[in-house]
Amino acid sequence: MSLLQLTTYIAAVFFLVVVILKTVKIARMPVHLRWDLYPIPHEKGKAAYGGSYFENSSWWEKPRLVSRAGELREMVVEIFSLRGVFRNNRSLWWFSYPFHIGLYCLVALIVSLKIPVVLHWTGMPVGGQAPGFLSLALQYAAHAFAAAGWTLTLIGGLGLLAMRLFKRDLRSYSRPGDYINLILLIAVSGAGFIAWVTVDRDSHHLRDLAHSLISFLPAPTTTPAATACLVWLTDILLLYFPFTHMTHFIGKFFTYHKVRWEDTPNRPGSLIEKKIQQAADNPVGWSAPHIDPLSTWTEASGGGKVPDGEK
Amino acid sequence: MAKSKPTINDFRKRAGQLVDIDDMHPLPLPPPFDKPGSEPQIKPLPEDGRRKIETDLDGVSAVRFARPETVDQKRELVGKFFSGLAKLFDPRSNWTFLEPLFLTMEYCVRCQTCSAACPIFIESGKQEIYRPSFRAEILRRLYRKYVKRGRTLPDNLTEKEIDAAWTMIARLMESSYRCTICRRCAQACPIGADNGLVTRELRKIFSQEMGIAPRALHQDGSVQQLEIGSSTGMPPAAFRDNVSFLEDEVADRTGMQFHWPIDKQGAEILLIHNAGEYLAWPENPMAFAIILEKAGIDYTLSSELAAYDAVNYGVWYDDIQFARVAVRHAEIARRLGVKKIVIGECGHAHKALMVIADRILTGDLNIPRESYLTLLRDIVLSSRLPLDPSRNDDITVTLHDPCNMVRLMGIVQPQREILKAVCNNFREMTPHGVDNFCCGGGSGFAIMQDGNFPDWRHVVSSRAKMRQILNVFQDIIGPEHKKYVCAPCSNCKGAIRDMFAAYRLFETSNILYGGLVELIVNAMTDIEKPFIDWQWH
CATH class of the missing domain: 3.40.50 (Rossmann fold)
Structure with a gap:
């Protein structure tokens, strides 16, 4: 195993483990109170104007109409157009959009480089040397993804860095970590761009390396320095990435699906109700004069006792 | 001379009032308020008042918290703030909002997309201290330093350090009452971070740990509602008197003579108005009574403590007060044996009882809740009214x-x-x-x-x-x-x-x-x- 392979395995495994642990940590957080925010795209027939099932009288007696397709549509539009930024922060969108599209292209590039290897395992005659339509299509796709990915990420990253440096409202809120994130991403995309332009226009060096990595074969001996540099920079990025807000793709899943769009009503006997009852057994803990910190949430809320009023 | 725009660091370091009222230049309004001097101004508080209460944010006081006089008092308040900060991120003390708060702390990319959506920031002429991410970023820095990295406040802080810490906390206290929690910022955020929630969570530290909240919300609000019956100070007997008076008023104005149902066991609906309506806008409950009488709706009002007032101010500043009021509303509905609670013309009462309390009320307290809007829409569109x-x-x-x-x-x-x-x-x-x-x-x-x-x-x-x-x-x-x-x-x-x-x-x-x-x-x-x-x- 070459050093390049070893560092890449370590970085990839480390990245996956930390990302999974972060995801699990959030997923295991206690049930929280509802904090819906409309529009919610799965509200069937109502999402377009921001309506909800609360618009129906006796809503709890009626079937809940949920459109997963509507939710998916909203996600696809948001992911591929960054509509929120386009509508609310147009100057940032001009760089954020190519930057994100570039990153998507790079993910697609990695996938397109690995598909031939996976298909090869299944016995299909595709791969670097194999002829055929699929092989050709994958090669063209890799070309396109590499060209768009390296270029757009580099342009977008440089633009975002310039905005952070020169736009007052961004600069005064940016921390060193924000600059390091961008510089690292620019370094990776810059190295990728240089390698692509100078030594790897058809990404075959990357493909060979990907092949060796997922097949556990010896590393190719002909990896050029520019490509090796790109891989090592990517390894550094993978080691650093999970500890930054660049993992907002994880956070975004939860902020949207588990907070903003989480409008599941608490039905008697439901799992939600059980989770609430468990949480309400916790001691309150807060110490202001109107609170007994040792009481449970159920006790602190009065437990349903109603004092006699002045009659 | 106008001060320079305050930065996050100034929030802790700059002495005195951070922003002068005179330096605010709100956006011009359309006619007839487009001429100089045609609109009201923010009057500065008297010098004496500014000396006595905390106004170091912008010369305005929402909380009216008396300035601590001694360093020991400040030290105690600072200590309480930091213990509250820790509890805000404790899964037992703050299970209610930990996940959304954690996500906002961790994943904001500080792109400022939220700013353009905030009417207070924009209309104030882009006052930096009103930027939705400003107070969120201060909390985030405290979270990173004292919660995430686990640093504790040293016991031997000097008087100067205590002063600086208290100044920051006092400004944060006032700052948490410069946002209406309308959540337009959250709606605009591409990540889904929620600066409106940050405002509310900050208020919780002050209320739930330090016992500090605007009097109108706490003592005169949720406390009075639970103890006297209504945040208006109206006890049950006065409520019944008011209803009786309004019955006469309806008869005078419309010729319709009927009694409004109160404490009717087994009615279909428990209708709860914001009690402020009875006092400030009595025509509103009168109109409700006329419509429901004409439409033949089986409903009741309640004269039990808190159940003739739909408000739940806890929704703005305190989870425990929130839960107490929500549980009280549900318990009274349960005892009346109604099939559902309908909430009158009160927005926050809708959200409190129908949405947020949905994860408070369990078992037989989980009584269906509905907006008056759907009930009235059905009545109006069904031609039951001429x-x-x-x-x-x-x-x-x-x-x-x-x-x-x-x-x-x-x-x-x-x-x-x-x-x-x-x-x-x-x-x-x-x-x-x-x-x-x-x-x-x-x-x-x-x-x-x-x-x-x-x-x-x-x-x-x-x-x-x-x-x-x-x-x-x-x-x-x-x-x-x-x-x-x-x-x-x-x-x-x-x-x-x-x-x-x-x-x-x-x-x-x-x-x-x-x-x-x-x-x-x-x-x-x-x-x-x-x-x-x-x-x-």
């Missing part, structure tokens, strides 16, 4: 969308369906629906009437709504046209009332405000005289 929209033809009506019912609950169409059935001259504000602007009185601001805080509300937090109202009526802005802002929420009405009074909008432009039910009764053909009394009140 309605003629032309009876409202002399009024041009626009609709204010209360944030709590609309952006935060998705109740958008029923009120429009009702309005279109009872008014011919209805026009929408821009923007409206889930993109609406807050009235400026959200998150408790409408009831906080001390010092110069109402001035700040009129000039800053209500300004976007003021602009919308002026714009929607700009072609008929003169006093010869009767114009009506339908605000189907008590707190919104309170904020709009105060704003109209401050700008003298009724006198200069003949714009009145009111609820939705009044327009319905005004359109009823079997009521001889117009129900809406076209006078300032």
Whole structure:
């Protein structure tokens, strides 16, 4: 195993483990109170104007109409157009959009480089040397993804860095970590761009390396320095990435699906109700004069006792 | 001389008042308030008051917290703040909002996309301290240092360090009452971070750990509601007297003589109004009573403590007070044996009992809750009332969308369906629906009437709504046209009332405000005289 392979395995495994642990940590957080925010795209027939099932009288007696397709549509539009930024922060969108599209292209590039290897395992005659339509299509796709990915990420990253440096409202809120994130991403995309332009226009060096990595074969001996540099920079990025807000793709899943769009009503006997009852057994803990910190949430809320009023 | 724009670091380091009121340059308003001196100003607090209470943020005081006099007092307050900060991120003490708060702390990329969506920031002329991410970033830095990295506050802080820490905390306390929690910022955020939630969570540290909250929200609000029966201070006997008086008033105005059902066991519906309606806008519960009587609805009011007042101020500042009020409402409904609770014209009461309390009320306390809007929409569209929209033809009506019912609950169409059935001259504000602007009185601001805080509300937090109202009526802005802002929420009405009074909008432009039910009764053909009394009140 070459050093390049070893560092890449370590970085990839480390990245996956930390990302999974972060995801699990959030997923295991206690049930929280509802904090819906409309529009919610799965509200069937109502999402377009921001309506909800609360618009129906006796809503709890009626079937809940949920459109997963509507939710998916909203996600696809948001992911591929960054509509929120386009509508609310147009100057940032001009760089954020190519930057994100570039990153998507790079993910697609990695996938397109690995598909031939996976298909090869299944016995299909595709791969670097194999002829055929699929092989050709994958090669063209890799070309396109590499060209768009390296270029757009580099342009977008440089633009975002310039905005952070020169736009007052961004600069005064940016921390060193924000600059390091961008510089690292620019370094990776810059190295990728240089390698692509100078030594790897058809990404075959990357493909060979990907092949060796997922097949556990010896590393190719002909990896050029520019490509090796790109891989090592990517390894550094993978080691650093999970500890930054660049993992907002994880956070975004939860902020949207588990907070903003989480409008599941608490039905008697439901799992939600059980989770609430468990949480309400916790001691309150807060110490202001109107609170007994040792009481449970159920006790602190009065437990349903109603004092006699002045009659 | 104007001070430079304060930065996050200035929040802790700069001495004295961070921003001067005179340095605020709100966006100009449309006619008739486009001339210098034509709009109200924020009056500075007297020197004596500024010496005694914390005003070091912007010279305005919402909380009216007395400045601590000794270093020991400050040390104690600083210690409590940091213990509250730790509890905010404890899964037992703050299971209620830990996940959304954690996500906002961790994943904000500081892109400032939220800023353009915030009416307070924009209308104030982009005052940095009102930027939605400003207070969030301060909390985030405290979270990273003291929660995430686990650093503790040293015991041996010098007097100067204690002073600096308290100054920051006192400013943060006031800052948490410069946001109406309308959550337009969260709606705009591409990540889904929620600076409105940060505002509320900060308020929780002050209330739940330090015992600090604006008097109107806590002592005179949720405490009074639980102990006396209503945040208005109205005890049960006074409530019953009020209802009796309003029964007579209905008879005088309409000729209809009937008793309003109170504490009727086994009724289909428990109807809970914001008790402020009985005192400030009695025509509102009167209109409800007329509509429900005419439609033959089986309902009851309750005279139990807290159950004749739908408000739940805990929703703005304190989870425990919130839970106490929500459980009380549900328990009384359970004892009455009603099939559902219907909430009257009160936005935050809708969100509190229907949405947030959905994860508080379990077992037999989980009684179905519904908005009055769906009930009335069904009544109006079912032709159970004799309605003629032309009876409202002399009024041009626009609709204010209360944030709590609309952006935060998705109740958008029923009120429009009702309005279109009872008014011919209805026009929408821009923007409206889930993109609406807050009235400026959200998150408790409408009831906080001390010092110069109402001035700040009129000039800053209500300004976007003021602009919308002026714009929607700009072609008929003169006093010869009767114009009506339908605000189907008590707190919104309170904020709009105060704003109209401050700008003298009724006198200069003949714009009145009111609820939705009044327009319905005004359109009823079997009521001889117009129900809406076209006078300032």
